[in-house]
Amino acid sequence: MQLSNVKVAIRHATLSSSKSPPLLLTLGEPAGIGPDCVLLAFQAHPELFQGLIIAAPIHWLSERAEQLGIQMNFHVCHSLEATVPHGHLGCWNPLPPDMPSLPVTTGTSSSATAAAVITCIELAARACMSGDAVALITAPIEKAVLRDSGFDFPGHTEFLASLSGKQRVVMMLASDQLRVALLTTHMPLKDVAGVLNSANILNDLKITHHDLKHLFGIATPRLALCGLNPHAGEQQHFGDEEMSILTPAIEQAQQEGMLIDGPLPADTLFSPNVRCHYDAIVCCYHDQGLIPIKTLSFGDAVNITLGLPFIRTSVDHGTAMDRAGSGKVSYSSMMEAINMARQMSQHTLHEVTYAD
């Protein structure tokens, strides 16, 4: 597994100061810990923010900085071509002039800012799609508040897929020890078996394989697919989806030239001596993938959406409203999300196109 080496290399790379399009970062719920993570990370590692611009009204950050007692320099960017002076945090407000970005009460989400939150994400994504930005990094949203305001998506991932006209994207979580990709995400566990089908699985395997190659720079990705049932069904004694749904997708993927093993029993697949053989492990449902990666990580896993026409990474935590403004938050996942987006943008050698 070459993950650690790649990570170290990126961390020590001399960041380019050429005027390639910037990375964009959205704050998500402005009353949550998104602004804290950005400010604390910038304070500790300003070099990480070179070539990166925050897509948000500046007061969502400046007021939080004041609350945290952080002295720092902001630079207002009127376009994404702006040059951010050294030591400054660049902010670009994507909101149209007629959209009020109402005040934020730290720790208390409000439907009054919901439309602005969604618009920031949408316009940042559109900037990525138009080529004005190279990647999108997102801080967590408060889903319940957005839903009540008419946001009809389970989360960022589905919203961004919709914006870019993609019927299927793949949620990946990556850390320095493991990468997992999910065939299903936010749905009741009892519905998972019913929505799996071979055609979609094959499509998701192709997306995962393609992006590992072109965004992660892995020449020959090695994949494994988890069984759905205990012991991968144990010869159909504990379920038959392995035989009827998963195996046909794997066989087709193998015929198309992918290196993929499975369906394999999920419990042993993540043990240290087994997971090391794979560049990514594809999982049938949310917790099958998120449990092992979060078991191993101390909050440094990154959420990546594969299959979009642009690069998107995210922190792996929520809004943690109760800790917003306290200064007591870990910004390690934010740093990893920025690192990962930059790393992926440097591997974008080919246009990302899928047949969906």
Place this chain on the structure above:
Amino acid sequence: MQLSNVKVAIRHATLSSSKSPPLLLTLGEPAGIGPDCVLLAFQAHPELFQGLIIAAPIHWLSERAEQLGIQMNFHVCHSLEATVPHGHLGCWNPLPPDMPSLPVTTGTSSSATAAAVITCIELAARACMSGDAVALITAPIEKAVLRDSGFDFPGHTEFLASLSGKQRVVMMLASDQLRVALLTTHMPLKDVAGVLNSANILNDLKITHHDLKHLFGIATPRLALCGLNPHAGEQQHFGDEEMSILTPAIEQAQQEGMLIDGPLPADTLFSPNVRCHYDAIVCCYHDQGLIPIKTLSFGDAVNITLGLPFIRTSVDHGTAMDRAGSGKVSYSSMMEAINMARQMSQHTLHEVTYAD
């Protein structure tokens, strides 16, 4: 978390040589790696086998020892009261004289030995129930072969529950980093939501709490219960079993004095900073519990059946038929299973009684 300390203490304890009833160990599938694990563990750590007797025909071990080129001394025990000489591996053949224990071909399971395998387990369990032995340690069985021979149980756990007249037992996996207990075990994933009910969950929580107290010596066990659905249902957006089934069981358990948190999102519950707060994490289904413990372990987790009227531990691996007789097997889980059974037997201060 006091797990590591307990383990170290046990490993360095001076083992008693008094004539208390022995620990019993069954070989499971004699053509698999069960005999290898026993022989290699004995060769490396004979002190581990003090006060322990193998419940099997001696030739299932002696022939494998010859195959592996291991020189060792066996002692044939005609009863469980026998004294095993120092440096000898004690063997007690529980099979009745009229039951042939047919020859074993290493690496090839056979229906010819199936009845003998089952009888060894049954009579060893009965010895535990009668007080002639203090704990049962089991090596893995080849379930498919036993099933074809009329063994109508998914595995050891259900067989031992049936033998002891228990309607519900709880499968626990324990390592030095984590303990997980399962509400359901070997069934298709799609059926899990349908079989969960508050009464059974409450019962399983009581069993887990009771055995942590009386077999593990934890005065005030702290439990957590995983949600079934992603994000524990996220306010019923992704499933309602948390509200309708899990929460009522937790509230009742709390009213009865147990320290238990939940239902909590399963993905974050196993992260290092969260799992350290609990003596055991109770999981809704097989992979929810086995994935995190095997993600962390290098084959040293122990399978424990809670709620039986006797102590039972097992290795956490299968028969690995292809490696039987090769000498290339890890016996660490076997050593942990023996250690754990001994540790638990030393905490058996109270009779184990449940109201089922």
